[in-house]
Amino acid sequence: MIIAIGLITFFLRFAPLALLARLELAGWLQQALRFVPAAVMAAIIAPPLFFAAGAPNIVPDPPRIAAAAVAALIAWRTRSTLSTVVLGMLALWALQALLG
Amino acid sequence: MPQVPGERAEFIDGLRAFVPMSMSILPFGLVCGAAASNAGLTAGQALAMSWVIFAGSAQIASTQLFAGGAPLLVILATATIINLRFLMYGASLSRHFGGLSRRWQAAIAYLLTDQAFALTILRRSTSPRQPHLHWFYLGLAGATWVCWQLATIAGILLGSLVPASWSLDFIVPLTFIAMLVPLLTGRAMVLAAVTGGSAAVLLVLPLQLNLIVAALLGVAAGVAAEKLGSDR
Secondary structure (H helix, E strand, C coil): HHHHHEEEHHHHHHHHHHHHCCCCHHHHHHHHHHCCHHHHHHHCCHHHHHCCCCCCCCCHHHHHHHHHHHHHHHHHHHHCCCHHHHHHHHHHHHHHHHHC | CCCCCCCCHHHHHHHHHHHHHHHHHHHHCCCCCCCHHCCCCCHHHHHHHHHCCCCCCHHHHHHHHHCCCCCCCHHHHHHHHHHHHHHHHHHHHHHHCCCCCCHHHHHHHHHCHHHHHHHHHHHHHHHHCCCCCHHHHHHHHHHHHHHHHHHHHHHHHHCCCHHHHCCHHHHHHHHHHHHHHHCCCHHHHHHHHHHHHHHHHHHHCHHCCCHHHHHHHHHHHHHHHHHHHHCC
């Protein structure tokens, strides 16, 4: 599994660099690819806020949702990963203590 | 400084550009290592992930899918979707590195990350006549690689020592929030993120296909919003 993902990843990185030196990616493809990081990251962020580990049903986790909102605000204001992670964790612990 | 800095000077500038970036690479690498060892991968496998794949988002996602018992094909497809952005980066970099030897291109490709891409393009726009941009890239991306490997090792070692009650798994969404928020420029991009996030929660799909389908829906929403955007 690891080697297969590694090969795919290398191909995605190498192919355009080596082969597209004179070719351009199609316009629609470029346009669509611009949205991939935002869509993927949001899809990774959201589920752990609404599902307990392994639970089949939606169970909102209020401390996590609120802490994520705080972290988003911090990320927006500071643009710093370290501040976002540290303050986001502190927010989560505070909220967990408050909300049980 | 000479008028046209040499290769060595460019390489050192690349290392310098890495320093502030290490603040985002370190916690992410720690989390990747810890997540992999907690998901039941051996230390060797967790380490191999970091040097064979060397792409944090794909490593985290495939680790989680692996822990959830997803089929191999779903894991591979998800990793592919997440790493599709490298096509875009590579196409953009090929304008500057297209003339280099195959060996250089292979090294550049292997070391390609979101951060290395963004800072190299920035460098290109601030000093457009610089002939040794690939050395800047090598300093920057090489330092990123070393930092990533060390952070992963630390994560593997520390991951199993931290009790679950500390909720340190929350660092994963936090690092992604820190990366996502600066991307949200414009209505179409916000819509792509909101759609991707909601779909990942609301869709109930077999075989853990949620992430793939949610990402594709998010991309579709972004493209559609951009197409319609001029009318609004």
